Amino acid sequence: MQLDDRNLTAAKPPPSLLNVNGIEVIYHHVILVLKGVSLQVPEGRIVALLGGNGAGKTTTLRAVSNLLGGERGEVTKGSIELRGERIEALSPAQLVHRGVVQVMEGRHCFAHLSIEDNLLTGAYTRRDGKAAIAETLEKVYQYFPRLKARRQSQAAYTSGGEQQMCAIGRALMANPKMVLLDEPSMGLAPQIVDEVFGIVRDLNTREGVTFLLAEQNTAMALRYADHGYILENGRVVMEGEAKALAENEDVKEFYLGMGGGDRRSFRDVKSYRRRKRWLA
Amino acid sequence: MTVAVVSRMPSPDAEQPRSGSASAADRVPSAAPARRSAGDVILDVQNVSLAFGGVKALTDISFDVREHEVRAIIGPNGAGKSSLLNCINGVYTPQQGTIRLRGQTFRHMNPRQVAEMGVARTFQNLALFKGMSVLDNLMTGRNLKMKANLFQQALRFGAAEREEIAHREVVERIIDFLEIQPWRKTPVGRLPYGLQKRVDLGRALAMEPQLLLLDEPMAGMNLEEKQDMCRFILDVNDEFGTTLVLIEHDMGVVMDISDRVVVLDYGRKIGDGPPDEVRGNEDVIRAYLGTAG
Amino acid sequence: MLYRENGQFKTSYRADQQIFPIRQDRIAVGLLLAVAFVVVPGLAPEYTFRAILIPFLILSLAALGLNILVGYCGQISLGTGAFMAVGAYAAYNFHVRVEGLPLVVSLLLGGLCATGVGVLFGIPSLRIRGLYLAVATLAAQFFVDWAFLRIRWFTHDSASGSVSVSGLQVAGLPLETPAQKYYFCLITVLVFALLAKNLVRGAIGREWMAIRDMDVAAAVIGIRPVYAKLTAFAVSSFLVGVAGGLWGFIHLGAWEPAAFGIDRSFQLLFMVIIGGLGSIMGSFFGAAFIVVLPILLNQVPGWFGLPLSTATASHLESMIFGALIVFFLVVEPHGLARLWSTAKEKLRLWPFPH
Amino acid sequence: MGFFLETLFGGLMAGMLYALIALGFVLIFKASGVFNFAQGAMVLFAALAMARFAEWWPRWLGFDSKLLANLLAFVTTMAVMVAVAWLIEKLVLGRLVNQDGITLLMATLGITYFLDGFGQTLFGSDIYKIDVGMPKDPLIVAEQTFEGGILLSQEDLIAALVAAALVALLALFFQKTSTGRALRAVADDHQAAQSIGIPLSRIWVIVWSVAGFVALVAGIIWGSKLGVQFSLSMVALKALPVVILGGLTSVPGAIVGGLLIGVGEKLSEVYLGPLLGGGIEIWFAYVLALLFLLVRPQGLFGEKIIDRV
Amino acid sequence: KEQFFPVLVYRTGAYAPNGVPWANGYLDYLKLVNAQGGLNGVKLTYEECETGYATDRGVECYERLKGKGATLFQPLSTGITFALTEKAPQDKVPLITAGYGRSESADGGVFKWNFPLLGTYWVNADVLVQHIGKKEGGLNKLRGKKIALVYHDSPFGKEPIPLLQERAKMHGFELQMLPVTAPGVEQKSTWLQVRQARPDYVLLWGWGVMNSTALKEAQATGYPREKMYGVWWAGAEPDVKDVGEGARGYSAAAMQHGVHPDAKVVQNILNLVHAKGQGTGPREEVGTVLYMRGMLSAMLGVEGVKRAQERFGKGKVMTAEQVRWGLENLSLDQAKLDALGFAGVMRPVSTSCVDHMGSSWVRVHSWDGKKWSFSSDWYQADEQILKPMVKSAADRYAAEKKLERRPPADCQS
């Protein structure tokens, strides 16, 4: 279904950094997950990817960063372009060299390494010297003081939230141009969630880093993003300026929980299984 | 047998008006506590301390959980919330303190004993059996209740088969309820993160616990899904009187559905009481909630 | 279009819990059994019985046993050969020392002895995990090899350490011709495969898999790791022990410890992994693959009239064998069984690609 | 007493030789999480190549300096081992990213078969000789102190020194370089390593090449000791308890494990063997390792096995 | 008209260096027979099958080739021999285990289908003790001496033990047993024990890499090679080649043959087979110890067929059962051997219904650092010792298997 919000995209001036054109992704040769997803991420913007569990957000990000191989998935149709260059055949490492880094869902810290070593491996691709790396490390510690306190602990023995910070920090260590963030807020205390989004905005405005952000915390995501896509069942069902999306009645009802204007209490929700779907 | 109990599992039918104690008045968020008479203390944690080498994960924590209540634990990252749950169900052994569970006092808890006493839990970092199907994952939750011995199972006649089917029925109801029917036979390793969380919950529910410990069950869900989950948790709580201990970072959820809240900070307890009271507590605001509240 | 489950609705959980819930599968299995019981014995030449079918069946049983341990319970074992040896030598001792003991009983008792030894060497698994556990099982392997070579009592005082049996009978029927042996193996293997299948799809199977996938979580939902691991060792080594007995009694007739050496352990591990970890069917696939492939490879040059020397052929065989292992792992790390189910999945969708 | 010391020394030397093979295992495991069963086959392959090239080069180029022949053969073999590493990455590991340890282990078993067949096809399956001028005759020391003196094998002594040097070098590499850290990251989580830009393929080629180098050194030493023939690949089985006792991830562990196993098995065979009928050293090595593991399940120096929910 | 010879060999694996020359010799001899016009006009055909010295693969080879009308089998591995001994009677195929296999199978009264022609390990061991006794100046001089048996820890290595124990009892020497785990690449502790015990002699019962390793370890521990005597499987070129000078002085049993580059049959092979480019292996190998052994083994099989033809019809293809009769009634006297080109290589062989061994002539040869050469005269194993041992072991086997001894009438079948 096409929504009028489409029109709003037309006015976008900046050139798109990342262009995903109608990709299809299949896992294990038989499970078709993405059924023609297209999206644009303009340079220097924050784009949010929204949608329920199993909509295909993670899969989209994996397709972009080319991490599908390890999951036995493959892109079977469509193309992905970074600054006009096709990148489906590039290795993840080459993408990192081009400045695209992904923060994986579910943390994936290096269990046996200390937090600090985890962060330092993040700078593996950097060639700008020890001093510059140390500087970034300091910056990450500033963002997440908790990490500094736990720097010598083995990552496996830190708490869930600490690992999440570690994963985000590790990606930032690469000094990326574009970050693919998969559910960054998961498992973080509210203050830290604010902090993370603060960092996103900060990097975005001050260093021009582009973000593609898969997030369940819709309200937060739409607050910080410029543009949003809503995925359902492997298809983009709605897209538009973040503000416009936040105003949309359906989005309000299903993603922001404000059907009747105010936020409803969790205690008041009367029944389940009343999910409306754009594509049923 | 067990099946009878579970047939009272919340009906999956959406439109049917909800019965029982959940009257409209109960759902006014501001009038949170005392929805029903608070029961006896089911779990009593006394002066528990836990350290890993130099890291003090928990220092002298005491709190109790009463029957039928929804007890939330909140606190910043690394405060020791998950560690506390791990102590309760015997994964970690605290260096100091005692834990009293339904009248019995433990120093060392053995996970099996704890499970036998009707305690189930979900995990923060998914701890599902990745190679097994959704169905099998939930069925393991019922293993404690299965009685057939090895030989009966190998031959699979009569009792063993009947038992298997009876438990399957229970599990199917949970599957229906969690809306994961299409994935019944999919290995859980292939499910998206959010669904895996649901399966994790389903496995704990399949144990029909009296005390259910939930470690961030709603991380990675969107609002709509969280609403469902809350509804569900409340239903379980209402209908079976299952006592719930819930760790959650979403303050909306915590404030709305919990009866009492414990706040941890760097291994210490800095607050304990009904949501409203905790929300107003200076220490809690400073340590956790931030100015936003 | 032929392979559809459309229209086959399950009206009871019992129906859904059958071993083969899809009708076409049931038909296929029925046909397969008919072939195995009726057609094959009529057609197969003696060589096929002795060199392919019988070893295939026996090794399938051993692979099945190993699969329970490695595939279902996640405990790596490199000592399968040892447990086979225990089964074979124990059965031999019962056979020669107890006058008139029926063959089947000897074999089962052999299996039970293997169970004992298996559990004994399984005890370290309570503390040691993963590859480290391989050491415990290798200790079993080398120790058992040594014991049967060195301790003459086990070999009934034969000077060379080699033992032999003959004149086997089952329920009064002689076990002489290849076809008789084949039937005996086929029935034994089918019975045990069925029992094993029941175990793995029942409560204990789920306990094993739970321990394999995440042992801490398993403990939290009330599974005792001790019980789960030791039963896995027990069941596994029982099956492996019976297979060992069959291998010695039925296939070889005379054997020495080298028949159950470390190579055998590796061979079985190959079968299990190539066939598919955690799949009963996979054990059969794996055994077929590993038994038949070398023989095929060995004969292929002959068919094409290629004048390869034995050495070259055999080196080539080793290379192709290695390459195929890698190839199958690359195509499907979960083994032939998974490849098979993916193929079925595709068939189900056919003619549409997805 | 003299005999005890002799046995002890014998055990220590044998242990160093095991350590040399064990090192190859540790290296690859530590750097990629792959338990490389093909290490034995690589030793054989490298030794075969070395022996044959040392024979062929003088024939091809028509000279007869043994030193030059050995040098040329060494260089050629090393090049071959790098090529093998590259192929293994391209055809096997590169396609098995993010798979379970056991799948990878299996793949290396496949490689083992392949290399065994390939090596013998290329280089023949006879017994060949590597002659790098190792002294063969025994050295008797301390003849005044003990009757009959203590016998040392010069060959083993040299081998042990080489092994020690190699271990020191590798330990340094892992501890001190950022590549060392990246290698350990790869072993922990292939996907996450990829996601932060660690080029798995390059890393693997490097590691397997280094393992090839270690295999070559081991092949030369063992080959000149035993002669180059198929059984060489079986010394890997003797290295297994060593790696595991020392800890799969520890380079120094390989040495310590090697020494313990070497001494343990020689003493047991010599003093316990006659009571039990002999031939016990092979299982004794494993039982010894097992006993240590019961105390420390991750081996003496291995990283703690992570066990957390 | 074709007589089919299955050839079980191992050209790969740990024992390949020893297996290959044997196999080449075997094939070359069959080729030679064909080049000379076959067996009274019957052409010999053959097919190799790789066993890798593994019992189960050997059994598979047996099953496969048996189906193609095999004349006889030569398993070339003690393990495979044990397995086939149980199968051959049913399949009615004779087994030749020339110089290996089970020693008690020399008793044709019980082992109808086994033919350990030329001698068994007991023969081998017996002669080595005799030789040592002779060096010491008489068997009675052995009293109080110590002889160590370093053996391959397998049925093969354990075969000689009963005989040596018997001899030890008789002459009062001490027998020290030192097993070496297969394949035998690790022998340090074995040789430390040798160094400690300082035995007067070491008997080496090894195969494959174990032999060269033992010699190297002996060198490294300074044990004199002159005091080491090997079984005939430890006395060929691959065992000493890469030890070279280090093995100088080492001796081994040679059941009948040794190295014979000049024998007439070898010349025939070179002229009629190799010269036509049909040689199986490299030319240099022809005439070496294991090559000779392969050739000899083939010859024995061929002569068995020839003998059978004498009874059942010249120029006909013989069945396996008929060949069995031929093998049981071999009578290769010196004249026949000379005619075949084996002059100087071996002594007469003649079998009978009870004696399936046919000969127990053995020499000893020694390695001088470059080649093997004979260092003793002919010996014969001591019947007095051997016979009762063979009989009692065979009886035991028969009892276990509930077999009857063959009645004399059966000898004509």
Ligand SMILES: Nc1ncnc2c1ncn2[C@@H]1O[C@H](COP(=O)(O)OP(=O)(O)OP(=O)(O)O)[C@@H](O)[C@H]1O
């Ligand atoms: N490794 C895999 N193998 C097979 N199917 C997979 C795999 N990963 C994902 N899928 C399937 O792809 C679909 C989309 O999954 P994806 O992880 O992209 O969802 P998501 O939008 O990220 O959900 P969530 O919010 O829960 O993380 C799901 O139906 C899932 O079953």
Ligand SMILES: Nc1ncnc2c1ncn2[C@@H]1O[C@H](COP(=O)(O)OP(=O)(O)OP(=O)(O)O)[C@@H](O)[C@H]1O
């Ligand atoms: N097994 C362990 N070994 C060492 N340290 C540990 C272990 N488990 C937890 N810790 C430490 O104890 C502290 C508390 O961890 P815990 O997981 O309980 O935090 P949490 O409150 O659940 O945090 P989050 O909200 O981030 O999940 C952390 O600093 C963590 O690093």
Ligand SMILES: [Mg+2]
């Ligand atoms: Mg996701």
Ligand SMILES: [Mg+2]
């Ligand atoms: Mg936590």
